Amino acid sequence: MTTKYLIWDLPLRIFHWVLVATIAAAWYTSDQDNGFIDYHLICGYVALGLITFRVLWGFLGTRHSQFKSFIPTPSKLISYVKKDKHMQDPAGHNPLGSLMVVFMLTIILLQAVSGLFMNDDIFTAGPYNGAIDKDIEAILVFIHRNSFDFILGAIALHIIAIISYKKFKNKSLVLPMITGKKSSDDVSEKDAIKHSKIILAIIIALAVAAFVYWLVVMNAPVAEEYYY
Structure with missing residues (x-):
């Protein structure tokens, strides 16, 4: 009889799917013509919080x-x-998948941080636009406008890996990220985790939310307005 073992904790799974939704929403709202640019900023703040949570959760x-x-x-x-x-593959991420995780966390963090310094030259600006040296800000703006292509490329590779695993190894990478469990055909009892550390995850999530709020609202420089 096949047994299921808990491998992926609930906070990690929630992080994964909320990040998927956030990236999709950030892409959709990035077009200035659709009038959703303010929502795009919010998506950036959410992404920043998610990556910060994941980094802490990584320890x-x-x-x-x-x-x-x-x-x-x-x-x-x-x-x-x-x-x-x-x-047999490792119970968690395999080495190639691990590199993809590190790359995705890094590039999304870079995208979110650089967005804090953006300016669309019309109505909307990030909370830290104009707060640093213009040359450094220009670099960050360039990064923000171009790095999303790398995120899309990484997503494409991730989807190809999912399809390949299903086709050539008959293993689903999606279902375990929904249920958190893998079959005893793929993992053993010693690989299982006992619980998801949910209380700790809630504490970290609240701390991260407070940090992001402080960063983009309370600590953001006050923009000076000039009237003629």
Whole structure:
């Protein structure tokens, strides 16, 4: 009889799907012609909070969510790439998937932070626009306007990996990220986590929400207005 073991904790799963929705909403609201640019800013703040939460969860979360459990050394990465195709995958992220996780967290964080300094030259500006050296701000604006293409590329690779796993290994990567569980055909009892550390996740989430609010509302420089 096949047994299901809990591998992905609930906070990680919520983070994953809320981030998916946030990225989709940020893409849709980025077009200035649709009049949703203010919502685009909110999406950026949410993304910043989500990535901040995930970074903290990478140190304080459950076993398979922690960075130390999946970020590979070069030797482990090479061994995985050269491995026999019949070898069993790790219970959590495999080494290639781990690199994608690190890349996605980094590029989305960069996109969210750089958005704080944006200005559409018409009506809307990020809360820190004009607060730093113009040359540095120009670099951040350039990054924000171009890095989303890398996010889309990473998403495309992620989808290809999901399809490949299903087609060639007959394994679903989507269902475990919904239920949190993997079959005993793929993992063993020693790989299972006992609980999702939900109370700790709530405390971290509240702290992160307070931090983002402080950053974009309370600590943001007051823009000077001139009337003629």
